[in-house]
Amino acid sequence: MLIVMPWKAVNGLANVKVMLWFDVEDYITPQAQESLLALLRMLNRRNVKGIFKIVGEKARRLERDGRTDIWAEMSGHEIGYHTDMHSEHPVSTEYLERCGFRDGAVEYEARERGGLADLRRIAGKPAICFGQAGYAWAPQTYAALKHWGIPVYLDDHDHIRLDGRPFWYGGLLNLTNLRGTMRMELVADGLEKAKEQFDELYASLASEPVGFVSIYYHPCEFACRGFWDAANFARGRNTPREEWRPAPLRPEGETERYLDMLGRFIDYTLSKENVEYIGSEQALALERSGTGPVEPSLVKELAAGIGNALGFRIAGGRSFSAAELHSLFRRYLLGMELLPELLYGPEADAAAPGAEVGAGAIRVDDVKRALAVEYPEALGTPQLPETFEVGGVRVHAVDLTCTMARIIADGLGDGDRVELVRGALESAKHAGDDDLWGPRWIIFPEELRVPNVVRMSKLQTWTLKPALF
Structure with missing residues (x-):
């Protein structure tokens, strides 16, 4: 994926960071292990770093099969987590649809931490991304990932x-939907088309000191012409x-042909000036959002720009x-250090039944x-209450935040009164509205709807803001 950063060019040359990542998930088809090994050896011959997001059951399968050769080849690459069982039902969206945010985070951690622990133990290194x-996405996942110390969400x-x-x-940090x-593509003319596409992206990055290209595959794609989970967990x-069926295999010779093509494509990208393959940890290090305290003048500036529309802001x-x-x-009004902190969004919003306020x-x-x-x-991180008790009336978190902004902007004191701002x-407009997710993934039941996941995703846009590079 290409991330065009709003910086000024240096000497007119692109500075491209490529994230090449793989979802390592097929724990059923034996040939998927061989294509993973061949892929790793191809990358290692080129000293190219990949990002391998691994399913817990896949890690255990490799351990059971004694594939120390694969783990040895993976030692120089970045590891990510890709859930415990991937497509076995209920998948995370299915069971989290019935949960709130706090209890869903606890539920997700209970179901998924075993797979992460196994991955860490078997791989011998931490998982950096997820x-x-x-x-199968859901907002409660983020609280568990944060609790586990995983800093990057890398997907599409x-x-x-x-x-x-x-x-x-x-x-x-979300590197997704970029x-x-x-x-x-793993087709006969895939290499030439990929070269043309990379040339276009590289040229578009010539005015950027730093840009990211992100490319993803599944190692099993090189061995199989269909997916393992569709054969066992569809709809x-x-x-x-005991009845699991392997994925259908590619004709003899195709695995080697497409791995060779990918290698030649990587060689082509590296023939360009200032192209480097990196992990998500290195991408995170390039993000420049500050984490320290801010000046009171900046808080006043931010407060003056809120009105009744609350969302992310870039300032200073x-x-x-x-x-x-x-x-x-809150910290400004209470005389505390002006240090911005992560607060998860509340469990419910102003439209919830019985949520009328003064x-x-x-x-x-x-x-x-x-x-x-x-x-x-x-899971240890503060969460905004749905409402606050203010002078005998309940006030929603959005309304209270907008009202706080007015108090600060107008310089009001303790004895003053302020009109409650309806915010x-x-x-929330950056979260999707469609709750019919069944058609989006063959593993879901076709009529699957997730209105609760959609509702909570909007509430968690309290935490949404642009990343700065």
Whole structure:
């Protein structure tokens, strides 16, 4: 994927960082192990770094089969996590649809941490990034990933979108649904078409000091002409383990042919000036969002620009989510250090049944008392309450944040009264609205709807903000 960074060119040369990542998931088809080994050897001959997101059951299968040769070849590459069982039902979206945010995060951690622990133990190194299985995305995942210390979400999911740019969501750097993507298709004329596409991307990066290209495959693609999970778990089916069927194989010679083509494509990309293959950890290091305290003048500037539309803002060379704005306004009013902090979005929004709140003027000192309460937590990270008790009335988090902004912008004191601002979470528009996900992945039941996942995804856009490079 191509991420065009808004920087000035240096000497007119592109500075391209390529992230080449693989979803390592087929734990059924024996030939998928051989194509993984051949792929690793091809990359290692070129000293090219790949990112291997591995399913827990795949790691255990390699361990059971004694494939120390594969782990040895993988030692110089980055490891990511790709769920415990991938496509075995219920997949994460299916079971998280019935959960809230906090209890869903606990549920996800309970189901998935075993696979991560096995991966770490068998691989002998930490997982740096994560990507969901197929289209099985859900916002509760992020709280577990944050709790596990995984900093990057690397995939191509399209439910959360930010103009094709990298973004922060749920406390993780998201390198997904980016503006451009490229891939050498495994077809007869794939190499020449991929060269042309890379040339176009490279030329477009000539005015950028740093740009990212992200390319992804599944190692099993090189051995198989179909996917292992479609053969066993399609449309909600759970084939018993003793009846698992391998994926259909490619004709003899195709695996070697397409691996050779990918190698020649990599050679072609490296023939360009200033092209480097990196891991997601190195990409994260290029992100320049500040993490330290801010000046009171910047908080005032941010407050003055809110009105009744709450969303992320870029100011002072830094990017702030709606939740970070809430934390800054709260800290400003309570006389605390002005350090923006991650707060997960609340469990419910203003449209929830029984969520009516008071209106009219409220006292500034009542606002401060309301803000002094302890916030709930999701796996150790604070979460915004749905409402705050302010002078005997309930006030929604969005309304209170917008009202705090007005208090700060107008310089009001404890004894002053302020009209409650009715706000809207404008960052929610960056989450999709369609809850019919069944047709999006062959593993889902065809009529699967996930209205709760969609609702919570919008609430968690409290954490959404652009990544800065």
